[in-house]
Amino acid sequence: MSVPAKLIYFAIIFLVFYIYYSCGYFHSQQYDDDKKCFCELKGSINDCSCTVDTVDYFNNVKIFPRLKSLLLKDFFRFYKVNLKNECPFWHDDSKCVMRFCRVKSCSEADIPPGIKGAASIENPAFKYTAPGNSEESDCRKDFDEKLGYLNTSISEAAHEEFRKWADHDEAEDDFCISDDQQHEAEYVDLLLNPERYTGYKGKSAHKIWSSIYLENCFDSNTQINKKLTYVPNEMKFSCLEQRAFYRLISGLHTSINIHLCSKYLLSQNNDFLNPNGVWGPNINEFQKRFSPETTNKQGAYYLKNLYFLYLVELRALAKASPYLKTEEYFTGNAEEDHEVKLAVSDILSLVEKFPSHFNENKLFSSGIESMKLKSEFKExxxxxxxxxxxxxxxxxKLWGKLQTQGLGTALKILYSDKFNTIIGPHSSEKYSKDNVTPHLTRTEIVSLFNAFGRLSNSIFELENFRKILR
Incomplete structure (x- = not known):
């Protein structure tokens, strides 16, 4: 073969090699596997008129930075919860003894007086207290003296009964059980106790999720694989409501898993050089929880369920926006309270303008059968x-209870008749406190915003994992 022919031959070989390399044919199989769980995370989010890219941009650019700042404020950082309740289903003898599992308590002095309910003229709740009604009592006294005495007092026992009736009526709309009024409930500073991987694992941790999935089935058409990820049988559900239930739980599970992978305990419990622990992203743990090989090819489905849950809670915020904009977010610090009210209003205005909200009217809309499903859904x-x-x-437990209550609050907003009547399913009408009001407690509002903040953080962290895998 002549020299020019050899040069042409080697040039052709080089060109073919370059084309194959550029197209990725010589990349490692591991690299291709790493990308699989993301390459399918595109397009529409099932049961919603929205795409993944739309949510990514809206959340990462507009919502997440604002929420991150808002949740640092006192009104949202103190959450009242009872962590001492006994397990009602089995004897719990598997308490985590690692120091990172413990909740750091805050002193009574750290809790803003307005959050604790201290009576003051500025406190919006003051008008419902006895001192707040003293002027009216004097007027009534003068009136009674003129027209004859009329005993309008109500005994403490009767007041207690009325309170029980009101609590019962309110609980009818609740999708979760709140324990903030229980005797052992206490305030926890969420900033002192961030959600991250603590080392809690094993049979006890697995039992929680297996119970959540298997003991709340609509039927027996489910299984749990070895990695404790939920695998419905070919995703065949008899109705949209059942599919939505499983997608919400799967989305919550996915979000928590992303938090644990992005804030993974990189130092051991006996690492005395780092007594406070070292946390950071663990890409191997993320792959184990979401790659096609370890999830029976369900990894992308789990990630899309996160987006589904995000859209459900986003819609709840939009629906309750007229109500939430009227709240005072009172802590006793006038300057910060004003800042919080403005920040909440800013976020809610953005949420209202989101172009492709989840349509809650698709669920529970077919008469008596839907009412039965709604009751089962709630239970x-x-x-x-x-x-x-x-x-x-x-x-x-702290973050599990908070995120569960946040989701329950979102469902209460979407499917409570009170919110439907006052605000309307897709209404932009202004909410007035002179109307018969829907009601959210401070704990419900705190859990709603913090739970949505966790979902927002998960979607933001997904982009970070994308960058690492690239």
């Missing part, structure tokens, strides 16, 4: 809130 979520009392790690 299953309440059952999940009970299971959270069985978590052996106190810090995990």
């Amino acid at each position: 299953k979520f309440r059952n999940i809130s009970r299971i959270m009392d069985c978590v052996g790690c106190d810090k995990c």
Whole structure:
């Protein structure tokens, strides 16, 4: 072969090699596998008129930075919860003894007086106290003296009965069990106790999720694989409501897994050089929880369920926006309270303008059968809130209860007749406190915003994992 022919031959070989290399044919199989769980995370989010890319941009650019700043404020950082409830389903003898599982308590002096309910003229709740009604009592006294005495007093026992009736009526709308009024409930500073991997694992941790999935089934068409990821049988559900239930739980599970992978405990419990622990992203743990090989090719489905849950809670915020904009977010610090009110209003205005909201009217809209499904739906979520009392790690229990209550609050907003009547399913009408009001407690509002903040953080962290895998 002549020299020019050899040069042409080698040039052709080089060109073919270059083309194959550029197209990725010589990349490692591991690299291709790493990309699989993301390459399918595109396009529309099932049961919603929205795409993954739309949510990514909206959340990462507009919502996440604002939420991150808002949740640092005193009104949202103190959450009242009972971490001492006994597990109602089995004897819990698997308490996590690692120091990272413990919840750091805050002193009474750290809690803003307005959050604790201290009576003052500035406190919006003051008008409902006895001192707040003293002027009216004097007027009534003068009136009674003129027209004859009329005993309008109500005994303490009667007041207690009225309170029980009101609580019962309110609980009818609740999708989860709140324990903030229980005797052992206490305030926890969420900033002192961030959600991250504590080392809590093993049979106790596995039992929680297996109970959540298997004991709240609509039927027996489910299984749990070896990695404790939920695998429905070919995703065949008899109705949209059942599919939505499983997608919400799967989305919550996915979000928590992403938090644990992005804030993974990189130092051991006996690492005395780092007594406070070292946390950071663990890409191997992320791959184990979401790659096609370890999830029976369900990894992308789990990630899309996170987006589904995000859209459900986003819609709840939009629906309750007229109500939430009227709240005072009172802590006793006038300057910060004003800043919080403005920040909440800013976020809610953005949420209202989101172009492709989840349509809650698709669920529970077919008469008597839907009412039965709604009741079953509600009872299953309440059952999940009970299971959270069985978590052996106190810090995990704290965030599990908060995120469960946040989701329950979102469902209450979407499917409570009070919110439907006052605000309307897709209404932009202004909410007035002179109307018969829907009602959210401070704890529900705190859990709603913090739970949505956790979902927002998960979607933001997904982009970070994308960058690492690239």
